[in-house]
Amino acid sequence: MDLKEKLLSSFLVFENQVDIDTYVHDVRNDAIKIFEEKGFPTKKEEAWKYTSLNKILKEDYSVFPQQENAIEYKDIKKYFIHDIDTYKIVFIDGKYSSHLSQTTHDGMDVCLMSSALTKPKYRILIENYFNKAATKDSLSSLNTAFSSEGAYIHIPKNKMVEKPIQILHFSTGNESATMLQPRNLIVVDENSHVQIIERHQSLNDNPVLTNSVTEIFTNKRAIVDYYKIQNDNSNASLIDNTFIKQKKESVASVHTFAFGGKLTRNNLNFFQEGERIDSILKGVTIIGEKQHVDHNTLVHHIEPNCESHQDYKGIFGENSTGVFNGKIIVEKEAQKTNAFQANNNILISDKATINTKPQLEIFADDVKCSHGCTIGQLDESAMFYMRSRGIPEKEAKALLMYAFSNNVLSSVKIPEMKQRITKIIANTLGVNIGFDL
Amino acid sequence: MLKIDNLHASVEDKTILQGINLEVKAGEVHAIMGPNGSGKSTLASVIAGKEEYEVTKGNIEFNGEDIDELAAEERAHKGVFLSFQYPVEIPGVSVTNFMKTAINETRKAKGLEDMPAKDMLKLIREKSELLEIDRKFLSRSLNEGFSGGEKKRNEIFQMAMLEPKLAILDETDSGLDIDALRIVANGVNKLKSKDNAVVVITHYQRLLDYIVPDFVHVLYNGKIVKSGTKELAHELEEKGYDWIKEEVNA
Numbered sequence: 001m002d003l004k005e006k007l008l009s010s011f012l013v014f015e016n017q018v019d020i021d022t023y024v025h026d027v028r029n030d031a032i033k034i035f036e037e038k039g040f041p042t043k044k045e046e047a048w049k050y051t052s053l054n055k056i057l058k059e060d061y062s063v064f065p066q067q068e069n070a071i072e073y074k075d076i077k078k079y080f081i082h083d084i085d086t087y088k089i090v091f092i093d094g095k096y097s098s099h100l101s102q103t104t105h106d107g108m109d110v111c112l113m114s115s116a117l118t119k120p121k122y123r124i125l126i127e128n129y130f131n132k133a134a135t136k137d138s139l140s141s142l143n144t145a146f147s148s149e150g151a152y153i154h155i156p157k158n159k160m161v162e163k164p165i166q167i168l169h170f171s172t173g174n175e176s177a178t179m180l181q182p183r184n185l186i187v188v189d190e191n192s193h194v195q196i197i198e199r200h201q202s203l204n205d206n207p208v209l210t211n212s213v214t215e216i217f218t219n220k221r222a223i224v225d226y227y228k229i230q231n232d233n234s235n236a237s238l239i240d241n242t243f244i245k246q247k248k249e250s251v252a253s254v255h256t257f258a259f260g261g262k263l264t265r266n267n268l269n270f271f272q273e274g275e276r277i278d279s280i281l282k283g284v285t286i287i288g289e290k291q292h293v294d295h296n297t298l299v300h301h302i303e304p305n306c307e308s309h310q311d312y313k314g315i316f317g318e319n320s321t322g323v324f325n326g327k328i329i330v331e332k333e334a335q336k337t338n339a340f341q342a343n344n345n346i347l348i349s350d351k352a353t354i355n356t357k358p359q360l361e362i363f364a365d366d367v368k369c370s371h372g373c374t375i376g377q378l379d380e381s382a383m384f385y386m387r388s389r390g391i392p393e394k395e396a397k398a399l400l401m402y403a404f405s406n407n408v409l410s411s412v413k414i415p416e417m418k419q420r421i422t423k424i425i426a427n428t429l430g431v432n433i434g435f436d437l
Numbered sequence: 438m439l440k441i442d443n444l445h446a447s448v449e450d451k452t453i454l455q456g457i458n459l460e461v462k463a464g465e466v467h468a469i470m471g472p473n474g475s476g477k478s479t480l481a482s483v484i485a486g487k488e489e490y491e492v493t494k495g496n497i498e499f500n501g502e503d504i505d506e507l508a509a510e511e512r513a514h515k516g517v518f519l520s521f522q523y524p525v526e527i528p529g530v531s532v533t534n535f536m537k538t539a540i541n542e543t544r545k546a547k548g549l550e551d552m553p554a555k556d557m558l559k560l561i562r563e564k565s566e567l568l569e570i571d572r573k574f575l576s577r578s579l580n581e582g583f584s585g586g587e588k589k590r591n592e593i594f595q596m597a598m599l600e601p602k603l604a605i606l607d608e609t610d611s612g613l614d615i616d617a618l619r620i621v622a623n624g625v626n627k628l629k630s631k632d633n634a635v636v637v638i639t640h641y642q643r644l645l646d647y648i649v650p651d652f653v654h655v656l657y658n659g660k661i662v663k664s665g666t667k668e669l670a671h672e673l674e675e676k677g678y679d680w681i682k683e684e685v686n687a
Binding site for chain 2: 390
């Protein structure tokens, strides 16, 4: 039985297991129909031209991990940003781990999707927001059909959340192959500000496929800073579908740090529904081996006087492949839009590949839109310059790569997060020098 | 200290150096002059270990050791320093961080611990004062947006930080106004001692008024065709290089 059939038949069982709320039930049923009709995307679709799911779909995934798996904090501490106080929502094989988490209902909700989907007090919010940002593509629909657990965050208005929130999804690999479909919903009301860090991590080498959906709503003048750390094992694949709906004068930024995993696909979508909105999309990708990272972004400018800034840096070694597909749509009404997009890449191996494609659809006539992509090698003259000062080849390369990524790193607002990323980069590059750029 | 014997070097099958012989002893200052395209910068790059250049014949000895098989960083660790004619811009790396990394990597190669932060700061302060460099300058990205003069001053600042045994100054005077020239020359002179040596590569005699050479060599067509004392530099300034070319071609 292939994965699609397996998922379709599991859905019937799944739908009987969960508490039935009419609204959510209908949404799920509609979603499974979409998935049934469309199936998994193939390379024949324009948006998937350079990324094939064929290989990873062949595994015999367990779609409902049965066991409760306990992990000790000390074994996974290193995956947390642990040097600062944070809220934590932790899942193990898709199931909530209360002893590793630190949630709150004090003046805001930092808790679980399973509660939000089933408890009556959240019903209105769920009806207003659940599946209202996600598009009806097959993978998001698949996630919607199975959505039962993940992070639920609601920040009411005028609240500055002082501690960052970490969302961590661990897979233990106790099953021979695991498929996970976490679903996160984040609603930030007027004038509020929150910082969120998300990470998916498998703890052994058994194959894992995560198809995640995160919906984020930033209401009037809200500020959301979202950081994604993707540094998983070489048998873990991630399809990350993130949808952000912004109301007027809100600022949303997403930083995606992609350093590992077998196949990573980021579908990052911004919808601007108001004036004077700012959307920021930044990323650093550093991969090697046969890894594959695909950034597929969309910024939809619907109203006037808004901005978007995209800056993606990629460094590709060995046999790795990268894709950047950045789409900007500026509607006719969206005059005075400022939309910028940059994608710069360095290939450090003859066998590495990058496919980069900007896509601009502009229907307004008074806009500033720019895009640029570059593909290059490490600057040889800079290498010689550094080496002539006593910096060895490997360290010189690393320093150049840091410098190359610095624009993105410097906009990370949590210092400990920046340090952590710097450290991961140093590990990735196999150097041990205290760069503090 | 430096002994170059019958050095031939080529880049992309084009032979540029065709048998250089040069000996530089500790405490000496040598000037290498010559018309454009004579191979001056190539000689500097070959001594510093630039990989594009292939040594096809001859060898380079530094303090009694063959260095032509060593990587650029290994030569730097042994005390070879090249002040670049065109210092490379490295956006995103500050002058301070670059120097910290360079010094600590050199120490690591010698089996020493990192320099304590306090000492590093003191050293940076001392040497930046010597080159009359503003502190703000040190937190800027290396050479990015620097004026010609700032770039050259920064090169000598790096030399002061690294305290090399052999400093090769490749056209350090180009792009400098007279004040900057004085500051740079003053810096070089203060760093000079009986234990180190300086090789100055220049087109013009101007810099040699400040950094006075013990020996002057003329490079032409990849060979040293004439050597003398500082008077030779004056003669070249007056008469140009044509008479040398005629002598060689005769």
